[in-house]
Amino acid sequence: MMRRLSGLLLSLCLFPVPAFAQSKPCTVSDHPEYTNKIKEFTTESFFSTELVDHLPLSSCVPPPDAFLHHIIGAPDTLDYTKDINAYFRLLASKSPRVKVWSIGTSEEGREMLVAAVSDEANFAKLDRYKEITARLADPRGLSEAEAQKLIAEGKPMYWADGSIHSPETGAPEMLMELAYRLAVEDTPFIQKIRNDSIILITPIVEVDGHDRMVDIYLQHKKHPDKPPYPLIWWGHYVSHDNNRDNLGVTLALSRNMLKTYLEFHPTVMHDLHESVPYLYIMTGTGPYNAWLDPIVISEWQEMAYHEIEEMTKRGVIGVWTHGFYDGWAPNYLLSIANNHNSIGRFYETFGNGGADTRVRTLRPSETSREWYRPNPPLPKVKWSARDNINMQQSAILFGMNNVASNGQKFLSNFYLKSKRAVAKARTEGPVAWVFPADDSRPAEQASLLNLFVLQGVEVHRTERELRLRATESGRDPDAHKEKSAEMSAEKSAGKSPDDAKSKEEKKPAETVIRAGSYVVRMDQPYSRMADMVLDKQYYNVSDPRPYDDTGWTLGALRNVKRRAHAQSRQNRCSRRHRRPGQNLPHPAQYRQHARDFAFPPRFRSHGSRGRFLRSRRPEI
Known part of the structure; x- marks a missing residue:
């Protein structure tokens, strides 16, 4: 019976009942028994x-x-x-x-x-305060004056x-x-934390x-x-x-x-x-x-x-x-x-x-x-x-x-890092990563892009075909592998270097991006996250012994085609771009051959994720 009663009392503690109004005001004093135990169990001062x-x-x-x-x-x-x-x-x-x-x-x-x-x-x-941190996280369209007002009004969260x-x-x-200490202690040190942060x-x-x-x-x-x-x-x-x-x-x-x-x-x-x-x-x-x-x-x-x-x-x-x-x-x-x-x-x-x-x-x-x-x-x-x-x-x-x-300093740095991430397309590059519509591994492509969506990265889709000059078309991270394989094949076939040079001169003057291709732009708040996992990592042999992993190129890991593009063009992508909370649709090919893929993409709802990210007209 006592066990049943104690269980009932415990269950009552599981809900935040509105019992804050006390008959007497709360007082705070020393807890000598607890304090003595702290000293007893601390081995050295x-x-x-x-x-x-x-x-x-x-x-x-x-x-x-x-x-x-x-x-x-x-x-x-x-x-x-x-x-x-x-x-x-x-x-x-x-x-x-x-x-x-x-x-x-x-x-x-x-x-x-x-x-x-x-x-x-x-x-x-x-x-x-949550609205303020979300707005500072996505500063697109935010003037400097507006940002400073938000920083002055906001509270840092730890x-x-x-x-x-x-x-x-x-x-x-x-x-x-x-x-418990943060909730009840009233020293100036603790009050500072409680009053000026969350x-x-x-x-x-x-x-x-x-x-x-x-x-x-x-x-x-x-x-x-x-x-x-x-x-x-x-x-x-x-x-x-x-x-x-x-x-x-x-x-x-x-x-x-x-x-x-x-x-x-x-x-x-x-x-x-x-x-x-x-x-x-x-x-x-x-x-x-x-x-x-x-x-x-x-x-x-x-x-x-x-x-x-x-x-x-x-x-x-x-x-x-x-x-x-x-x-x-x-x-x-x-x-x-x-x-x-x-x-x-x-x-x-x-x-x-x-x-x-x-x-x-x-x-x-x-x-x-x-x-x-x-x-x-x-x-x-x-x-x-x-x-x-x-x-x-x-x-x-x-x-x-x-x-x-130093809350305003830390919030200001947060805003500045977000602002610099949006500017990355102009200041550092690339402008965008493109995933072609004709990828032979559509399930892996969808799975990777859904992972970006889960992380809060925006994914767009092209409405029509795009044509970029060769000088604008950027880099293919796997191009060196294809070139090496091609050179090996030509060498085996007995072709001369002059043949390779002639072929090089016949390269197309432009790159075609098919309609329906996916685009991860670098002028968004989490551009660094996307670029980090799509680009290559070079851990120098002369660097100290690594603490952990040295590489994580997810596109190569999934054998998905992707290409970084270095310069911008005013071509239109779909306005119905993918934001957090939206999953990419199954490709038709995948529906028919789901069993052929070892890691099928999962399509779950993540409705609350990134709800404060602001919509912009997507163009590259």
């Missing part, structure tokens, strides 16, 4: 700051321990997805400073959510997400305490794998005499590479996060990871992705060094940057932001693969003092889950405060 060495107690909003029956970062304790989500909904039901939305489900039906924490006045204008990698268990716990939180990205990890961890705690079960895979058979799905967008978590990004257009998207000691803040060693706007690379540096300096000033050791990730590949979860003109970044904190407290011994390469690691980790340390919580939460609070304090 230099693994904490004044931002997180305590927890306030609200008379209206329940702290984490009141719901979970343990403090965040308690040893030997992890929470399931349903309990973490329920706590966020409890916060939303008790505080007007918290809102929660479902953003979709996983392959196994577990819910993913996004919570927002901000001042009540900001929530009253939330739709307006989106933190946790545990895309299931063995990295600290962030989902930390984000619960962070949300914080978005997705506590668990890989919800299926997280629950498997908790199962395995708690099972081992019950039977410590037995070897722990290995987490062989998590999610739906992808494991660690679920953080390599931003280009293919094959997983539910990738689609849910992309959809949410395109709804809010957050200024910053911040992934929380665990691996190296004690806190690595991403900037990259280079080589940097050649298609990213250089502004974002500068923003990575500025934000990282601000947080390193603030942590180091407080005596926190082991906070560093540079010597880990390179900045080349665009297929991570954080690339959703970077590829759409926002700021994508990540932390790596020291993790123990659960909530154990362990003595850890480091390699000399991890403890040397370097220009990028001014206060290095110790060779040997006792490390706890609470140490991890303290480091993550302190640093991200400094990051959030930095964005809130």
